[in-house]
Amino acid sequence: MPVCQQKAEIVRTEKLSTDIYRFTLQAPDMASVASPGQFIMVRAGEGLDPLLRRPFSIHQVTGDGSVRILIKVIGKGTQALAGLQTGERMDVLGPMGRGFTYSSDQSPHFLVGGGIGIAPLLFLAERLLKKNGPDAIKVLLGARNADEIAILVEDFASMGLEVLVTTEDGSLGNKGLVTDILSDLQDESAARVYACGPHPMLKAVVSLCRGRNWDCQVSLETLMACGLAACLGCAVLRADMNGYVHACKDGPVFNADNVAWL
């Protein structure tokens, strides 16, 4: 897929919670080729500090050629990006990387997202829905509290999907971790799990899937300088411990069996 660079206009900004923002960018070239699980590299301002671009998953793609991203404020880069207003432009590069592989089949599809890791799952859900009916899809979302995901839960629900929610403080859905509800699901054979979230959550999901022989794909986060397979900074240890794959090229989505889980 061709990667393109452009200064995309921000056509809409939403504040989803205290520290999560959603930006809608007019980027037809990217929208037309993007697939779920891919990401874009965004420049945080014109200046030299912060220097590197920041990677963000493609959250949604609309028919009218816009691309959506969710940004959670972590440090100075996301801080700067969060301050951007509708009408301003974002210097974006993408779409990049290898996304989720999905097809139309009979097996149940479980989308498991934790915190900001929910971002790429909305895009995936939309595409999956086209291939398979809503009944085959379950969305499992976890977060610290209701504030963090209330709106996102709505977005999935409004698609007619079954959404199971957990929050650490119990302020929305069950109190606990998203992995709890995943393990509660009666052991359906041949389920396909698509997971994105903090590393500890992914590890739990992966071991759970292995126990049940579920096919499991995970979207991994690593530090990235280029996103273009040029800097080799995004190394991820192979499952066989013998060398590395690269998150920006071979991933960010990997089959859980292809990478090491230390």
Place this chain on the structure above:
Amino acid sequence: MPVCQQKAEIVRTEKLSTDIYRFTLQAPDMASVASPGQFIMVRAGEGLDPLLRRPFSIHQVTGDGSVRILIKVIGKGTQALAGLQTGERMDVLGPMGRGFTYSSDQSPHFLVGGGIGIAPLLFLAERLLKKNGPDAIKVLLGARNADEIAILVEDFASMGLEVLVTTEDGSLGNKGLVTDILSDLQDESAARVYACGPHPMLKAVVSLCRGRNWDCQVSLETLMACGLAACLGCAVLRADMNGYVHACKDGPVFNADNVAWL
């Protein structure tokens, strides 16, 4: 005079021309002690790049405790500052340096400003006016074109002062340089000249004053890192060529006879 540091609220922003902005800052502590010719050091944003503070002359001080500065966009620092809006804050340090010395006497006072060098003269004119009547004061302003100074000319005129204007393109006042009208002034003895502007202009003013034995004070611009007499970066060669004075401490206003004119 005590220097103070504060994040001063911007209570008013004006765009005076294509690249000149005027900011009014709420800074009572500075306003109460500032004198004409002094300057403040302003931080251009929270980030590390641009790193150093930028020096700006105090343009005006109002009774209600606000300090005004004029900012002409030159590079990335002034670019960033020009984007600030009313309600936002400027991290300022000051007032700093030694300003103009002036007293009430019979001699005519000529305020000579070129381009952005006009900034400190408004403050000086107000204080001078209190000590000496308007008749003793002439304001000579030069700029590239009308756009650059139209509004400033008004400010001086509205104080009831005689303002002589020159522009390089003749779009306002006489066509030519401010030094032309200075030399046109009939040779009054014991005149006091207060000059601020580009170095070539200052040199011309100084030689002209020497020819007529006029007392001449100039406000000099040098690179500055601290503004506090700590870094010693703002060195200016002494008139006797033997060592340096420092613009942030011994200046920025110097008696023309105390510094070298190479």
Place this chain on the structure above:
Amino acid sequence: MALKQPDMRTALGSLQLANPVMTASGTFGYGEEYGSLVDLHRLGAIIVKGISLLPRQGNPPPRIAETACGMLNAIGLENVGLENFLAEKLPYLQGIRAHLIVNILGDTVEDYGELATRLDGVEKVAAVEVNISCPNVKQGGVAFGTDPDMAYEVTKEVRQQFSRPVIVKLSPNVTDIGEIASAVESAGAAAVSLINTVLGMAIDIQSCRPKLANVFGGLSGPAIKPIALRMVWQVAESVSIPVIGIGGITTTEDAIEFLLAGASAIQVGTANFINPQAAEEIIRGIEKYLTEYSLDSVQDLIGRARHF
């Protein structure tokens, strides 16, 4: 006169470049990675990721860390190895008009020699750039580039095995870089390129551990530009072969500073990550600058700041 296109050509020994702007090793992959973003044909030369005789896995992650106006990297010289490079990467580059320069690295003088032998005469390989910032395993891991004698040895060996221009890439982590430059010049280097990254580190205060798994890494980006420019100035003084300036070059202004300091050409590195179009923009920018100052040729800029 002002209408006439300025002459952008420059030379590295017998190698003629259409313009002085190259992409730095390790920051531009094997060229293909940037194919959809950059008009590769326009570049003065493409320098590929450092190649060793055998493939290398590189260091464990984390391998990079951002710093103030810069970044640290400890990739550990991960690369596909000479065989795979020739089989899988070279063909694409042979279709690109820009010159190809292969950056080579080894553990011993012999490694460098064999790499040179096997690359000698390979179609499209216009020159080699010898990365001497690597540790010499036979000398207890001291970097070749920090000792004049070792730098001389490596250069001489490569020079004997390789018939086209040999560029030696210098390490900035030395007391006197001019001394190293003179040594490689006397060993027959056609040009020197500098600087490689400056050794640095960063610590995560939450985990109380170095941010890089390798502890130390190489600092690159705008932060090191003043250091690189100073070293280019010093080296241009101490050698008579062409100097290639590298270090934090992000804009046209940066590139011109290096040319004025005495560099005959420049390389864009970390900037490729932030703005893939950087190198192309700099080529256009230099042309514009020459026209504005009504200079006929980029040669008129080289070393101009030295005689004021």
Place this chain on the structure above:
Amino acid sequence: MALKQPDMRTALGSLQLANPVMTASGTFGYGEEYGSLVDLHRLGAIIVKGISLLPRQGNPPPRIAETACGMLNAIGLENVGLENFLAEKLPYLQGIRAHLIVNILGDTVEDYGELATRLDGVEKVAAVEVNISCPNVKQGGVAFGTDPDMAYEVTKEVRQQFSRPVIVKLSPNVTDIGEIASAVESAGAAAVSLINTVLGMAIDIQSCRPKLANVFGGLSGPAIKPIALRMVWQVAESVSIPVIGIGGITTTEDAIEFLLAGASAIQVGTANFINPQAAEEIIRGIEKYLTEYSLDSVQDLIGRARHF
């Protein structure tokens, strides 16, 4: 436990500091300049602008230039000279509770020796910091700090003439800073401080001249922090005397990185220009960090990142 104030004390040889935060030489004047902006009594120590036997005029302007996340300076060691310092600057500092450390510089070993002799026993002078980044005029202008033997000589001489702790300030412009550190340790230094500025330059592309009248200048500020941190890590490995970390320290996080790397204390330099309150904020910040991580003493941080 969390309520108990953490112990911020640290030691440089026999010199006890109330906290590990000092202001770096040349960036804080003679202290008085910051009197209205900083609570000087709170500082671990104040290190004054480098003092020579006789007053120095310094270099012609321009003396400074801003760079990416840093600045270059070529002040040329302008200072009032020993006599004026003792007569005009010292009295004010004697009224400040913070320790006073005098940074000294000379052209010859003898100069350093005489400065030490005349400062020995002067009330309030708690220690001297020997700036060995200066050129040794008797050795053709090679900086004392770039040669282990010269560094040893200067340190030994000062050590013999001065009865309180002698801190030696190291230059980063060397291949192996650990070697220099060991040399001054064996000459009797009570502590080493590093880094001094990194040699750099910048060029104005309009005038085609170096931005500094002196051509070269010292790079300081956040840009050099990764280099400084790496050198502190290396030196803490090669000597057993306390190490003082300097280089780009602007925030509490920066300061803590240096402590974790093995520094027993730190100095705030260029940051004083941008934020005069930087040093005070860092003192409070370290206290806060210790409390959050429920550590009793700043000593628990020193070198903590080394054993993971």
